[in-house]
Amino acid sequence: MKVLLLGVDGELGWPLALKLAKAGHEVIGVDNLSTRRMAYESGTDSVFPLPSPAERVMEAKRHLDVDINFIIGDITQPGLLKDLIRKFRPDAIVHFAEQRSAPYSMKDEEHAVFTIQNNLIGTMRLVYAVKEVDPTIHIVKMGTMGEYGTPNFDIPEDIEVEAEINGKRDRILVPRKGGSWYHWSKVFDTDVLYYANQLWGLTVTDIMQGPVYGTRTSEIVHESMRTRFDIDEAWGTVVNRFCAEAVIGHPLTVYGKGGQTRGFISLEDSVTAVKLLIEHPPDQGKYRVVNQFAEVYSVRQIAEMVREAAEKVGLGKVEVHHLENPRVEKEEHHYNPTRRILPSLGFRPTRTLRDEVPYMLEDLLPYKERIERFREGIPPKTTWR
Amino acid sequence: MKVLLLGVDGELGWPLALKLAKAGHEVIGVDNLSTRRMAYESGTDSVFPLPSPAERVMEAKRHLDVDINFIIGDITQPGLLKDLIRKFRPDAIVHFAEQRSAPYSMKDEEHAVFTIQNNLIGTMRLVYAVKEVDPTIHIVKMGTMGEYGTPNFDIPEDIEVEAEINGKRDRILVPRKGGSWYHWSKVFDTDVLYYANQLWGLTVTDIMQGPVYGTRTSEIVHESMRTRFDIDEAWGTVVNRFCAEAVIGHPLTVYGKGGQTRGFISLEDSVTAVKLLIEHPPDQGKYRVVNQFAEVYSVRQIAEMVREAAEKVGLGKVEVHHLENPRVEKEEHHYNPTRRILPSLGFRPTRTLRDEVPYMLEDLLPYKERIERFREGIPPKTTWR
Numbered sequence: 001m002k003v004l005l006l007g008v009d010g011e012l013g014w015p016l017a018l019k020l021a022k023a024g025h026e027v028i029g030v031d032n033l034s035t036r037r038m039a040y041e042s043g044t045d046s047v048f049p050l051p052s053p054a055e056r057v058m059e060a061k062r063h064l065d066v067d068i069n070f071i072i073g074d075i076t077q078p079g080l081l082k083d084l085i086r087k088f089r090p091d092a093i094v095h096f097a098e099q100r101s102a103p104y105s106m107k108d109e110e111h112a113v114f115t116i117q118n119n120l121i122g123t124m125r126l127v128y129a130v131k132e133v134d135p136t137i138h139i140v141k142m143g144t145m146g147e148y149g150t151p152n153f154d155i156p157e158d159i160e161v162e163a164e165i166n167g168k169r170d171r172i173l174v175p176r177k178g179g180s181w182y183h184w185s186k187v188f189d190t191d192v193l194y195y196a197n198q199l200w201g202l203t204v205t206d207i208m209q210g211p212v213y214g215t216r217t218s219e220i221v222h223e224s225m226r227t228r229f230d231i232d233e234a235w236g237t238v239v240n241r242f243c244a245e246a247v248i249g250h251p252l253t254v255y256g257k258g259g260q261t262r263g264f265i266s267l268e269d270s271v272t273a274v275k276l277l278i279e280h281p282p283d284q285g286k287y288r289v290v291n292q293f294a295e296v297y298s299v300r301q302i303a304e305m306v307r308e309a310a311e312k313v314g315l316g317k318v319e320v321h322h323l324e325n326p327r328v329e330k331e332e333h334h335y336n337p338t339r340r341i342l343p344s345l346g347f348r349p350t351r352t353l354r355d356e357v358p359y360m361l362e363d364l365l366p367y368k369e370r371i372e373r374f375r376e377g378i379p380p381k382t383t384w385r
Numbered sequence: 386m387k388v389l390l391l392g393v394d395g396e397l398g399w400p401l402a403l404k405l406a407k408a409g410h411e412v413i414g415v416d417n418l419s420t421r422r423m424a425y426e427s428g429t430d431s432v433f434p435l436p437s438p439a440e441r442v443m444e445a446k447r448h449l450d451v452d453i454n455f456i457i458g459d460i461t462q463p464g465l466l467k468d469l470i471r472k473f474r475p476d477a478i479v480h481f482a483e484q485r486s487a488p489y490s491m492k493d494e495e496h497a498v499f500t501i502q503n504n505l506i507g508t509m510r511l512v513y514a515v516k517e518v519d520p521t522i523h524i525v526k527m528g529t530m531g532e533y534g535t536p537n538f539d540i541p542e543d544i545e546v547e548a549e550i551n552g553k554r555d556r557i558l559v560p561r562k563g564g565s566w567y568h569w570s571k572v573f574d575t576d577v578l579y580y581a582n583q584l585w586g587l588t589v590t591d592i593m594q595g596p597v598y599g600t601r602t603s604e605i606v607h608e609s610m611r612t613r614f615d616i617d618e619a620w621g622t623v624v625n626r627f628c629a630e631a632v633i634g635h636p637l638t639v640y641g642k643g644g645q646t647r648g649f650i651s652l653e654d655s656v657t658a659v660k661l662l663i664e665h666p667p668d669q670g671k672y673r674v675v676n677q678f679a680e681v682y683s684v685r686q687i688a689e690m691v692r693e694a695a696e697k698v699g700l701g702k703v704e705v706h707h708l709e710n711p712r713v714e715k716e717e718h719h720y721n722p723t724r725r726i727l728p729s730l731g732f733r734p735t736r737t738l739r740d741e742v743p744y745m746l747e748d749l750l751p752y753k754e755r756i757e758r759f760r761e762g763i764p765p766k767t768t769w770r
Contacts, residue, residue: 078494078495078498108513109510109513109517110463112509112513113506113509113510116506116509117502117505117506120501120502120505120573121498121501124494124497124498125494128493128494128497132494151555152553152554152555153550153551153553153555154551154553156551161550161551162550163548163549163550163560164548164549165538165546165547165560166539166541166546166547168537168538168539169537170537170560172536172548172560172562173560173562175550175557175558175560176558177558178580181580184576184580187576188505188569188576191563191569191572195563195566195569199713199769199770328584385584385585
């Protein structure tokens with residue numbers, strides 16, 4: 001298949017590009033490289049130094065014998081997406097080209113406005129480009145389980161759900177409640193894609209994913225092919241941050257009580273699942289919502305697992321600190337999302353968090369000095385209030 | 386009270402400014418004059434010729450002896466709102482500064498993107514400005530009953546509602562479903578204000594209003610003080626458009642079956658209600674949702690009323706044409722929104738649609754030739770599909 005991958009330079013974008021290309025798909029990637037730039041604002045950088053886009057392409061050719069087309073461009077600019085679709089005629093468009101950090105979106109007014117504008121306008125440009133050039137293209141959008149907040153109902157794999165309100169029954173959009181401007185921008189994305197599906201019959205897969213962790217995929221066969229790995233308050237997700245903290249003897253930074261419960265998935269399983277969804281599109285004109293995660297843990301449990309693993313590989317005693325929670329979120333809550341679609345396509349997670357953490361520690365150890373340099377960027381400085 | 390009125394040059398903004406000023410409130414108005422410019426795109430203009438901003442201020446002084454401060458500026462620009470709030474220290478900020486036309490938002494990609502961006506970024510700037518300069522300021526935002534679509538449940542006057550979903554009960558945001566990019570932009574506005582209320586305790590009145598009709602308010606005592614009156618497909622709301630059509634012998638243009646049912650309110654009653662809501666803010670930190678309309682009619686019923694009135698004042702036989710509906714909307718549906726808050730503040734509508742239409746025809750008749758010129762702009766050209 002021919003896949004236009006928006007956000008090819010990102011943490012998930014690059015490993016997905018490698019996996020798709022290695023499987024024989026044609027990959028045309030687009031990125032404005034904004035995460036590279038934005039990550040510098042925390043005084044940090046990816047733990048694994050990133051090759052330039054041209055080097056990434058060359059290393060992929062050298063180690064995997066694949067050709068990835070890497071185009072530098074900003075999809076919020078008028079005309080860009082339409083031109084690319086006309087030129088390459090993709091079967092599917094994967095939309096990862098969003099500002100993806102909740103804390104970044106909460107820093108101040110300009111970061112909030114940038115997040116809303118960048119994410120929402122990118123998605124608007126996407127639906128119009130597909131509608132106008134080829135409405136049969138399958139749009140695969142990365143959303144987040146965080147769009148729902150922490151509701152008391154079981155999160156379905158559907159865009160609409162039957163509800164009873166004041167004694168009357170109706171089909172409503174599955175209720176969402178963002179926990180940051182970033183999360184709200186993703187809620188708005190979903191609304192835009194839903195409406196484009198209703199109006200014009202666009203075919204959409206909307207992936208609700210939990211936090212991703214890990215350093216390896218089957219295609220990352222050489223250091224030069226690694227994807228970005230962030231550990232700071234804005235860009236580091238919880239498992240990655242804990243592992244880096246353990247490597248430098250920094251206490252593991254649990255926000256609040258740590259009862260926050262999420263569905264986690266490894267990097268390898270995440271990109272494998274996306275590949276599967278691309279290869280198995282829904283029926284034309286259908287809006288498919290997929291809950292994508294492998295294991296459910298609380299932040300407390302993860303800290304405990306990382307602590308144990310770190311002590312086992314000889315990193316010495318690791319402390320767990322409970323910081324005042326900078327976010328406004330429930331620290332104990334119901335969590336039970338449905339999972340049917342990926343299993344029905346044959347997807348089986350191949351990694352567990354417990355097994356993967358030791359490999360992560362092993363991969364991070366050679367970069368201990370670099371992580372030390374980023375130490376100041378780890379503790380949360382952005383508060384939601 | 387001191388009121389900062391965003392969108393002072395608009396159809397509702399100007400009559401509200403006059404009513405507030407006449408009642409002794411201090412009014413600082415802001416407008417980027419975008420509706421004047423955008424209305425030209427339909428090849429039309431306000432039926433009543435609009436004085437310039439400076440003339441409006443002079444005429445208000447001359448006829449009502451009030452001083453209105455009219456500032457030309459765009460609230461989506463960084464810093465503007467913060468500067469104005471610091472300078473004027475308003476008690477309330479009325480937010481009417483949005484692109485308010487559904488068909489305009491559906492014209493094409495650029496109109497859609499402009500609508501989403503303008504409305505959402507303006508609201509983002511507003512919540513940050515209030516939070517940072519004075520979080521006690523009462524925000525009065527004009528929303529639309531159209532945010533809900535046409536649900537099967539009774540629309541409450543609340544931001545959250547108890548719902549049962551798959552056997553579990555939860556408090557959810559009242560479900561919304563936009564019927565155009567414009568309507569979605571208003572849904573997003575509501576989400577942004579709700580989240581700012583949750584995070585920072587901002588005090589909000591969110592007015593869900595139905596279509597407004599009419600030419601007169603108690604303060605419009607001279608032709609030079611009239612507010613804009615649009616009749617084209619993008620800017621003309623249904624009653625206003627029907628009246629103008631009757632005046633020039635154009636068939637009344639009902640979209641589809643005309644069973645679309647809405648809650649209507651006269652210009653006079655609309656601005657009176659907003660004034661009352663400003664004068665009676667909710668408790669600090671509260672999010673108050675107000676359903677603002679006076680009478681419920683279907684489009685068919687309105688066409689019938691305008692036809693009768695026109696024939697009675699001697700305009701001859703008026704035809705009613707059912708055009709193919711350019712919109713994607715239900716033409717027959719449930720409609721039963723709650724109304725408690727405005728009545729509890731003593732609000733009683735003073736106009737009925739049946740009584741007001743003859744006055745509208747009387748006011749429009751002297752402009753018959755001008756309406757004729759705009760004839761081409763009346764039939765719908767923008768289609769939702």
